Amino acid sequence: MSDHKSASFTKKLIYTSKTHPDDRSRMRAVANNLVLHLHPTKVPAAALRWSYTWGLGGISALLAILLGITGVLLMFRYDASVERAYTSIQFMETQVFFGSLVRSIHHWSANLLIVTVFLHLLRVFYTGGYKKGRAANWLIGIILLLLVVASNFTGYLLPWDQLAYWAVTVGTSLLSYVPGAGGSISNFLLAGPEVGQGALRNFYAIHVAVLPALLVLLMSYHFWKVRKDGGISQPAPPLTADGKRRQRVERLTTIPHLVQREFVVAVALITVLALWAMFVPAPLEELANPTHPPNPAKAAWYFLGLQELLLHMHPLAAMILPGIVLSAIVLIPYWDKEEGDIGVYFRSTIGKLMALAGAFFATALVPLLVLLDEYWIDFPALLPSWPTLVSNGLVPLLLTLAGLLGIYTSMRIVARANRSEALVGLFSFVIVGFVLLTIIGIFFRGPNMALIFPY
Ligand code: HEM
Known part of the structure; x- marks a missing residue:
């Protein structure tokens, strides 16, 4: 549907809400309006098949939102100082109402996000979703993937336990091997010769302010670009019986067809994640000990392919x-x-x-x-x-x-x-x-x- 038609459809929804002044229809019109700012009014039926996108882009977006919410909650109790970081996490785990659950949801969402963004990249590649004018969004996607990994890496240090300390020590030493800028990036991140108070402060600031801001900006642009590029990719429709033209693309309205699917995925994801977080708490090892490296000292799991190459x-x-x-x-x-x-x-x-x-x-x-x-x-x-x-x-x-x-x-x-x-x-x-x-x-x-x- 053209932008003009989409605007008139939106106006109609607002008008409808004025003609039915009861609260429920007004709320519904507001919700519909919000949905139609994010999505076009109609989407190709083929793009709605589960087995096409597997909902991976949407799942990644929802995980990012969950990370934002749980991250803000964690900030109320976390203390980014070498002396108090570990005890503030212990306090959260044992004394704060739902503190352990919030921390676990944050931890598992962050790890799952790396997996879903990676699988989304595979889906986009294998369906040729970067073709027909979508190259810019492919590039934005790659930057998003790097930002997601960087967010995970900077968050890894914050609990200040043995796992955090040594994974980040190994990770930053990997970084220093990057030709050209590696040494300077590693020095800047660590703010000193080794992982210490300077590094914790830097990682915290980058984790809670710089990377989330960049992620919000780029994700908004990514979604806008999907719409601007004419919606997600889809195969060309079959030829008409005379073989001269293409058949018309079957389209379905976003409300309820797409929204229903998104709702089901969101409820399923949140349920599974909450249950998982309840039964498998986020790890917390003993307090970081810079004089006692574990053997083996490994980087975070998503860097272990690189560590293996080394x-x-x-x-x-x-x-x-x-x-x-x-x-x-x-x-x-x-x-x-x-x-x-x-x-x-x-x-x-x-x-x-x-x-x-x-x-x-x-x-x-x-x-x-x-x-x-x-x-x-x-x-x-x-x-x-x-x-x-x-x-x-x-x-x-x-x-x-x-x-x-x-x-x-x-x-x-x-x-x-x-x-x-x-x-x-x-x-x-x-x-x-x-x-x-x-x-x-x-x-x-x-x-x-x-x-x-x-x-
Ligand atoms: C935080 C990370 C990301 C989020 C939240 C996200 C979200 C989305 C969403 C919601 C869509 C619509 C279709 C779908 O759900 O599959 C989409 C499409 C797209 N994404 Fe992502 N994405 C992310 C990362 C990436 C990455 C890593 C790449 C690839 C390098 C990428 C490339 C694309 C492209 C090219 C499209 C259009 C695909 C098509 O037309 O079939 N995105 N993304």
């Missing part, structure tokens, strides 16, 4: 590789110009095969390479006269990049996949590889970061 490559290479992958993900809309397959999961049958092949190769190759590097391959020993930056940095980095290029080219040449389909295969390889590295980091690394079997 075990196999020189730190500079282990930071350049994800940097190259992230830049390539940003550039996807400019590389994949195929538009006919928008809204179709995995593009086509060939695309599906490429996705399966990419995922299969990664599942076979990544654990194998980790094992080989752990027990057999030793580049610095093989190339003793070369500096380690080259033997353990440049060599594995170039080999990895050549492997990725090889996968893409063989999909294009051997499987005759088009650019978009080959990209689906390469992307699946990279994502499955990264998830596997993260799983290995979480479950299969024990004391001194040696490989172990968890059970």
Whole structure:
């Protein structure tokens, strides 16, 4: 529906509320009005299928709202000082009415948000949701993902327990390896040589003020852009019987069709989250002890893929590789110009095969390479006269990049996949590889970061 029609529809709703002055119809008109500021009056029926978006963008937005509410409640009792942070959390856990539940909901929503935003990115990629003028929103989405990770990371330190202290110590040391700005960012964040009062104060300010403000701004822009881009992506409708035109897109009114679905998802999410938070409280280990690191000292779980890479490559290479992958993900809309397959999961049958092949190769190759590097391959020993930056940095980095290029080219040449389909295969390889590295980091690394079997 055009903006003009949508405005007149909104006016009609307000007018209707004036003609029925009882409170319920007025409240309903106000609520409808609010909904129609966020959504268009009608949406394509295809976009309403659960199995298209899985509600992941909406779930992420709801989690962000829950985080805002519980975060403000936590601020009433939290004390950002090295002497009192831990005891203020203990006090909240034991003395404050519903304090433990609020903290747990905040903790689990934050972790779940990383998962839902990541899955939303996968959904958008696999349905080609960045095509037909949606490149800007793809970029905004990537910035949102980075902000969500940064919010999680800065919140990690606040309880000031052993887990927080050492995860952030490892995390900031990873950060300092980022070529160019890494050292300065890490110095700025820590406000000193190590994690201490300066770091806690900085992390707190960034966590409760800077990142939420940026998230609200960018999320608002993200939603507005979805509407501006003509709603979410969808497949082109089939051709008419004479094969000359496209059939008309079936549209349904936002109220009640979309709103009902959003309501069901919201109630289900809040119920599951509240129950989970009741039965699985947010962790709180003993007070941070800067002189006693745990063994192994691990970063937060979402950084363990990166920490795993560091075990196999020189730190500079282990930071350049994800940097190259992230830049390539940003550039996807400019590389994949195929538009006919928008809204179709995995593009086509060939695309599906490429996705399966990419995922299969990664599942076979990544654990194998980790094992080989752990027990057999030793580049610095093989190339003793070369500096380690080259033997353990440049060599594995170039080999990895050549492997990725090889996968893409063989999909294009051997499987005759088009650019978009080959990209689906390469992307699946990279994502499955990264998830596997993260799983290995979480479950299969024990004391001194040696490989172990968890059970
Ligand atoms: C806080 C994080 C985010 C929130 C709250 C959010 C929310 C949403 C919502 C509600 C939609 C409408 C459709 C749907 O529900 O799937 C959407 C669409 C979209 N999002 Fe996100 N998003 C976030 C992060 C991301 C990320 C990480 C990306 C990718 C890099 C991304 C890219 C897009 C694009 C391109 C669309 C349009 C998709 C289409 O037309 O099919 N978003 N987002």
